[in-house]
Amino acid sequence: MTLEAAIRPQRTHPKTFAVKAATMLTQLVVPIVVGGYTILDDGDLADLLTYFLPLIVVVIGLQFVLAYLQWTRLTYEVRESDIRVESGLLSRAARSVPYERIQDVSVEQKLIPRLFGLVEVKFETGAGGGDDLKLAYLTEAEGDRLRDTVKARREGREVSEAAVEVEVERAEANVLFAMPPRRVLTFGLFEFSLAVVAVVFGAVQQLDFLIDFDLWDIDEWQQRLAGPEQYLAGLGPLAQFVGIAAGVAALLAVGVTTGIVRTALREWNFLLERTETGLRRRRGLVTRTDVVMPIHRVQALRLKTSFVRRLFGWYGLGVVSLASDSASANHEAAPFARMQEIEPIAATTGFALPSGEMCWNRRSAKASVDGALINLAFTGAIAIPVWLFSPLWWSALVPLSIGVLGAVREYYLYRFDRHSLGDRFIYSRHGWLAPKTTIGSRVRFQSVEIKQGPLAKLRGYAVLKLGLAGGTFEVEAMPVEQAQRWRSAILDSIATTDFSQMLERKPSDAQV
Amino acid sequence: MKARAVLRSYDGMEDQPLTPLDPAYASMLRLQFAIVALVLLAGATGAEIAIPGYTGAVWIPVIVFSLWLLIRMPMRRYAARGYSLAEERLRVVRGILFRSDTVVPFGRVQHIDVNQGPLERLFHLATLTVHTAGSHNASVSLPGLAQEDAAAMREEIRAAIRRDTQ
Numbered sequence: 001m002t003l004e005a006a007i008r009p010q011r012t013h014p015k016t017f018a019v020k021a022a023t024m025l026t027q028l029v030v031p032i033v034v035g036g037y038t039i040l041d042d043g044d045l046a047d048l049l050t051y052f053l054p055l056i057v058v059v060i061g062l063q064f065v066l067a068y069l070q071w072t073r074l075t076y077e078v079r080e081s082d083i084r085v086e087s088g089l090l091s092r093a094a095r096s097v098p099y100e101r102i103q104d105v106s107v108e109q110k111l112i113p114r115l116f117g118l119v120e121v122k123f124e125t126g127a128g129g130g131d132d133l134k135l136a137y138l139t140e141a142e143g144d145r146l147r148d149t150v151k152a153r154r155e156g157r158e159v160s161e162a163a164v165e166v167e168v169e170r171a172e173a174n175v176l177f178a179m180p181p182r183r184v185l186t187f188g189l190f191e192f193s194l195a196v197v198a199v200v201f202g203a204v205q206q207l208d209f210l211i212d213f214d215l216w217d218i219d220e221w222q223q224r225l226a227g228p229e230q231y232l233a234g235l236g237p238l239a240q241f242v243g244i245a246a247g248v249a250a251l252l253a254v255g256v257t258t259g260i261v262r263t264a265l266r267e268w269n270f271l272l273e274r275t276e277t278g279l280r281r282r283r284g285l286v287t288r289t290d291v292v293m294p295i296h297r298v299q300a301l302r303l304k305t306s307f308v309r310r311l312f313g314w315y316g317l318g319v320v321s322l323a324s325d326s327a328s329a330n331h332e333a334a335p336f337a338r339m340q341e342i343e344p345i346a347a348t349t350g351f352a353l354p355s356g357e358m359c360w361n362r363r364s365a366k367a368s369v370d371g372a373l374i375n376l377a378f379t380g381a382i383a384i385p386v387w388l389f390s391p392l393w394w395s396a397l398v399p400l401s402i403g404v405l406g407a408v409r410e411y412y413l414y415r416f417d418r419h420s421l422g423d424r425f426i427y428s429r430h431g432w433l434a435p436k437t438t439i440g441s442r443v444r445f446q447s448v449e450i451k452q453g454p455l456a457k458l459r460g461y462a463v464l465k466l467g468l469a470g471g472t473f474e475v476e477a478m479p480v481e482q483a484q485r486w487r488s489a490i491l492d493s494i495a496t497t498d499f500s501q502m503l504e505r506k507p508s509d510a511q512v
Numbered sequence: 513m514k515a516r517a518v519l520r521s522y523d524g525m526e527d528q529p530l531t532p533l534d535p536a537y538a539s540m541l542r543l544q545f546a547i548v549a550l551v552l553l554a555g556a557t558g559a560e561i562a563i564p565g566y567t568g569a570v571w572i573p574v575i576v577f578s579l580w581l582l583i584r585m586p587m588r589r590y591a592a593r594g595y596s597l598a599e600e601r602l603r604v605v606r607g608i609l610f611r612s613d614t615v616v617p618f619g620r621v622q623h624i625d626v627n628q629g630p631l632e633r634l635f636h637l638a639t640l641t642v643h644t645a646g647s648h649n650a651s652v653s654l655p656g657l658a659q660e661d662a663a664a665m666r667e668e669i670r671a672a673i674r675r676d677t678q
Contacts, residue, residue: 447617447620448614449612449613449615450614451610451613452610452611453609465649466648467616467646467647467648468646468647469645469646472647472648473648491617495601495619
């Protein structure tokens with residue numbers, strides 16, 4: 001296809017109609033089966049066929065005609081300065097999106113379109129909500145071409161087919177991070193979710209009428225496990241233990257399997273590449289997603305881990321980007337990686353990871369003391385009347401232990417929370433069991449706020465909140481003088497770059 | 513004046529003094545609180561009628577609270593707020609118990625609103641709102657400006673933005 005053809009209004013791929021029909025049919029199958037089942041209960045199959053089959057055929061037929069007419073009336077046009085989509089059968093809608101406002105172009109393949117080799121192209125404008133421009137469905141090649149065209153137009157370059165081809169080829173060579181099946185499965189093991197176990201547990205309780213014995217009756221379990229010979233039952237406590245262990249093992253197996261399946265579906269063949277302008281991420285087993293994150297739009301990095309993951313040395317790297325305020329844009333650059341794998345990715349985005357010789361600041365000790373005391377006072381106020389008046393005096397230990405846990409958390413936060421103001425970047429590590437490090441660039445903040453509650457005012461600490469496009473950057477419990485020093489330093493950095501410069505600057509000369 | 517002393521003690525580190533809001537803002541707050549007080553008094557009267565024998569058990573606390581609301585509260589709120597436009601930055605300070613001190617550099621302002629509610633129009637006041645691209649502090653509002661001041665501030669910020677983008 002030549003560029004000339006692209007400038008005229010175009011329709012989406014003719015197979016779109018087939019994909020929509022197939023999707024519709026799969027959606028209709030369930031109601032038809034359910035409806036058919038209830039009606040068939042009455043018996044007469046011949047009656048059913050004469051009355052209902054034509055009705056169903058007519059309804060489906062009408063839907064097909066409607067889908068076809070809608071398809072004929074939807075056109076898109078790649079113009080000099082914007083992309084325009086006109087649609088609508090009775091009421092016409094025309095939407096124009098200028099290239100300057102397109103933050104990200106993502107290409108998504110759901111299961112059914114994938115069978116037809118089609119993709120859905122989404123132009124994210126950062127408008128928030130569901131106001132993004134979507135084109136469903138185009139061929140894979142057309143999707144790629146469209147994305148490259150938009151990218152090139154935004155940067156004011158002339159596009160020729162050849163240039164695009166070269167860029168795609170070069171992109172293949174620059175793999176930053178990939179997850180082979182083995183890694184994905186390991187990741188799945190760590191994604192073991194207690195929440196799922198709880199849901200299964202609850203569901204079993206809800207559905208226990210389906211099981212013909214009382215789930216919570218240990219004796220019953222004993223009998224079942226024992227079998228006809230009553231061998232295990234004779235062993236008494238051992239049988240009880242075996243019963244409980246079997247139940248726990250079953251729940252754990254459910255949790256682990258769910259974790260692995262969910263992760264495999266989402267992360268299969270994870271591939272992060274360096275392209276000319278940004279990072280390109282492809283992943284997914286059934287639904288394959290393809291997202292480009294332009295590097296000069298990266299606002300901050302997030303380095304995450306979890307309590308267990310940290311013990312095994314696994315970390316995740318996320319990218320806060322301008323377009324990520326639309327909820328669908330999930331910008332994980334490396335969800336499950338070793339530190340040495342994350343380093344080159346961070347370097348590519350132009351951000352520096354925290355290094356050993358940096359000067360770190362602690363959070364205000366006063367804030368931790370206050371937090372711990374408030375925790376203890378509050379839970380103590382609950383515990384004392386419980387201890388005095390409850391017949392079960394030891395139940396006062398529950399609020400007390402929560403209070404002590406809260407106080408321990410405050411101590412840990414004081415010990416391990418860190419923040420640092422570098423020449424170009426700001427670092428903040430916050431968290432108790434699973435600390436999260438956020439790396440922000442000094443010039444990329446939008447506003448600076450210092451907040452103080454009554455106690456904080458009295459004791460001289462504050463929360464520093466920095467406005468960040470697509471995310472938040474917050475340092476809590478900072479001594480107030482330090483917060484003011486940081487504020488003037490950051491404001492001085494911000495003053496050196498205007499917002500529009502920050503957006504349109506090419507990655508090569510980006511001053512991150 | 514006491515108001516300024518409160519502001520200074522907070523930002524001892526910051527050398528720029530804050531501009532207080534238009535004095536009419538205190539009057540407008542008083543009118544706002546008077547409406548609230550009227551509603552409260554009406555409710556209290558209803559309660560007094562419902563409770564047999566006019567004890568004043570509801571009336572007295574509500575009257576005391578209303579007086580505090582009318583006499584003390586407007587001045588306190590007025591005194592707690594201030595702004596500054598120095599060094600191409602909009603700084604908004606507010607809050608009596610929970611203080612907040614927000615700075616938005618002109619270079620990060622996306623667009624600017626000047627709004628006037630019915631009460632504000634009565635007192636010739638306006639609210640200036642600047643919008644940023646950040647998720648936190650996506651819009652920062654500064655109420656209680658004289659109408660002309662708000663318009664002038666908008667022009668100043670807009671001029672600064674245009675200068676930067678050229």
